[in-house]
Amino acid sequence: PGVPLYHFLEQASAKHPSSLATIFMGNKLTFAQLKDKVDRFAAGLHSLGIKKGDRVAIMLPNCPQTIISYYAVIRLGAIAVMTNPLYMERELSHQLKDSGAETIIFLDALSAKVLNVLPQTPVKNMIVTGIQDFLPLPLNLLYPMKAKKQGMSLEVPQNQGIIKFKELLQKNAPFTQTVAINPATDLALLQYTGGTTGLSKGAMLTHENLVANVVQVRSWLPDCQEGGERIFGALPFFHVFGMTVIMNFAVLTCSTMILVPRFEIDTVLKQISKYKPTLFPGAPTMYVAVISHPDIKKYDISSIKACISGAAPLPVEVQDKFESLTGGKLVEGYGLTESSPVTHSNPIYGERVFGSIGQPLPNTNVKIMDLETGTTEVPLGEVGELCIQGPQVMKGYWNMPDETNQTLRNGWLFTGDMARMDEKGFTYIVDRKKDMVIAGGYNIYPREVEEVLYEHPKVKEAVVAGVPDPYRGETLKAYIVLKQDQQATEDELIQFCNKNLAKYKVPKKIEFRPELPKTMVGKILRRILVEEEKAKMS
Numbered sequence: 001p002g003v004p005l006y007h008f009l010e011q012a013s014a015k016h017p018s019s020l021a022t023i024f025m026g027n028k029l030t031f032a033q034l035k036d037k038v039d040r041f042a043a044g045l046h047s048l049g050i051k052k053g054d055r056v057a058i059m060l061p062n063c064p065q066t067i068i069s070y071y072a073v074i075r076l077g078a079i080a081v082m083t084n085p086l087y088m089e090r091e092l093s094h095q096l097k098d099s100g101a102e103t104i105i106f107l108d109a110l111s112a113k114v115l116n117v118l119p120q121t122p123v124k125n126m127i128v129t130g131i132q133d134f135l136p137l138p139l140n141l142l143y144p145m146k147a148k149k150q151g152m153s154l155e156v157p158q159n160q161g162i163i164k165f166k167e168l169l170q171k172n173a174p175f176t177q178t179v180a181i182n183p184a185t186d187l188a189l190l191q192y193t194g195g196t197t198g199l200s201k202g203a204m205l206t207h208e209n210l211v212a213n214v215v216q217v218r219s220w221l222p223d224c225q226e227g228g229e230r231i232f233g234a235l236p237f238f239h240v241f242g243m244t245v246i247m248n249f250a251v252l253t254c255s256t257m258i259l260v261p262r263f264e265i266d267t268v269l270k271q272i273s274k275y276k277p278t279l280f281p282g283a284p285t286m287y288v289a290v291i292s293h294p295d296i297k298k299y300d301i302s303s304i305k306a307c308i309s310g311a312a313p314l315p316v317e318v319q320d321k322f323e324s325l326t327g328g329k330l331v332e333g334y335g336l337t338e339s340s341p342v343t344h345s346n347p348i349y350g351e352r353v354f355g356s357i358g359q360p361l362p363n364t365n366v367k368i369m370d371l372e373t374g375t376t377e378v379p380l381g382e383v384g385e386l387c388i389q390g391p392q393v394m395k396g397y398w399n400m401p402d403e404t405n406q407t408l409r410n411g412w413l414f415t416g417d418m419a420r421m422d423e424k425g426f427t428y429i430v431d432r433k434k435d436m437v438i439a440g441g442y443n444i445y446p447r448e449v450e451e452v453l454y455e456h457p458k459v460k461e462a463v464v465a466g467v468p469d470p471y472r473g474e475t476l477k478a479y480i481v482l483k484q485d486q487q488a489t490e491d492e493l494i495q496f497c498n499k500n501l502a503k504y505k506v507p508k509k510i511e512f513r514p515e516l517p518k519t520m521v522g523k524i525l526r527r528i529l530v531e532e533e534k535a536k537m538s
């Protein structure tokens with residue numbers, strides 16, 4: 001804390017100028033080259049009139065341009081608004097209007113979508129880049145299925161006043177001016193929440209928030225070798241988890257990022273075998289994809305020594321299998337957009353507790369508060385709402401004073417997650433307050449039921465939700481993806497649950513699906529499944 005985030009890039013380029021910062025599908029940039037591009041791009045943005053406090057939307061998958069854009073924006077004291085490239089027009093328009101971004105940097109394949117929504121937004125500057133600015137790869141290789149469906153086109157429309165990223169980079173000398181940034185109060189990022197439970201809100205994160213969190217995360221890996229680590233960059237940087245634990249972490253520790261623009265399991269495994277990452281932060285669904293790949297034994301994934309999993313619960317089965325395949329450590333952590341995001345983790349070395357999100361990071365205080373009143377702490381070991389205090393906690397939600405007051409109370413962040421804590425500070429997420437199902441008068445935590453289903457040998461993925469039921473009001477339904485070439489019946493899984501769970505927790509319905517709806521970090525979207533069920537009934 002105490003420095004603007006850009007400081008780490010200056011430091012990396014001064015200390016390790018010729019170490020590799022990025023490897024993107026074989027294309028390489030050193031830290032000196034990365035900093036040079038960031039400074040030139042910052043000058044380009046400055047020439048367009050972008051200044052401190054302006055919001056700049058960045059709508060790109062993981063590629064060098066994302067890192068260049070992000071660091072250039074914060075170098076100017078402007079505020080990055082990371083935008084999911086898979087957003088549909090309605091979501092994109094909401095984010096641009098709400099943030100008031102007057103500039104958007106986007107991937108050429110998204111032109112049609114971006115141009116369609118622009119008239120309803122404050123955007124004046126459009127800066128386009130293509131993956132081919134760095135590498136001549138046809139886009140349909142990167143986005144095979146989505147390209148057509150979402151109106152992607154490889155052509156960037158001419159004469160629309162669109163500025164080319166590459167030109168802005170090439171025609172400007174590096175920016176050298178000093179911009180006065182107060183890390184404690186100036187925003188670096190307006191980060192919209194995942195929208196898993198409803199409307200996506202813009203969390204205001206300062207330089208200090210982001211700097212504090214990446215420094216806290218570093219303490220998790222005590223033997224991290226400055227300049228010696230290679231981090232696999234599969235988590236998207238437009239989500240705060242990937243941004244902190246991969247992008248900012250790599251810049252802080254002068255590590256190499258191996259970037260993939262989307263999580264396609266065969267490409268991922270080939271890149272791991274080839275570039276031998278030491279660290280692979282991810283979300284549970286990514287580790288599930290690795291361990292259940294039919295040819296996993298053919299790939300060399302033994303370089304992986306440490307992984308932090310976040311975003312959703314990590315099933316114990318997945319953790320065990322992944323560790324035995326790699327020989328490395330996979331531990332569960334926890335966080336949320338509002339806290340930059342990491343607040344807890346199990347240690348890589350030392351005592352860890354399966355099924356727990358671990359202990360608070362340094363300088364992070366935790367309280368478990370009464371679920372109803374939110375004003376008193378529950379006795380140790382009992383379930384309440386997880387509350388956090390620390391330098392990584394946001395300043396509030398952008399333009400949402402009521403939501404801010406509900407979430408930040410008396411200096412504490414109320415996470416909306418139900419948890420219990422043991423005497424050593426190990427914390428267990430029971431469920432989200434909003435996901436708790438009340439069926440037949442009982443409180444059911446879907447997560448507990450999912451854990452049981454994951455133990456079934458044929459189950460690859462499981463999600464449990466409370467769906468509307470004409471007789472009971474709400475009933476428990478499980479959605480299952482089976483492992484490759486496996487068959488199972490509804491009855492078989494219900495019997496399995498009967499053996500392992502009290503009767504009221506056993507799902508009444510099971511539906512098998514080839515895949516489940518997920519967010520870009522692989523979080524299963526329970527909300528969509530419930531909405532589908534409601535639509536069927538009406």
Ligand code: ATP
Pocket residue numbers: 193194195196197198199200201309310311312313314332333334335336337338341357415416417429432523
């Ligand atoms: P929204 O707040 O808009 O609904 P979101 O909650 O998906 O979106 P994020 O900030 O990406 O937005 O996710 C944070 C949430 O992810 C946490 O509040 C928690 O519910 C869940 N989460 C993160 N890590 C874990 C974990 N290890 N175990 C269980 N849940 C987790």
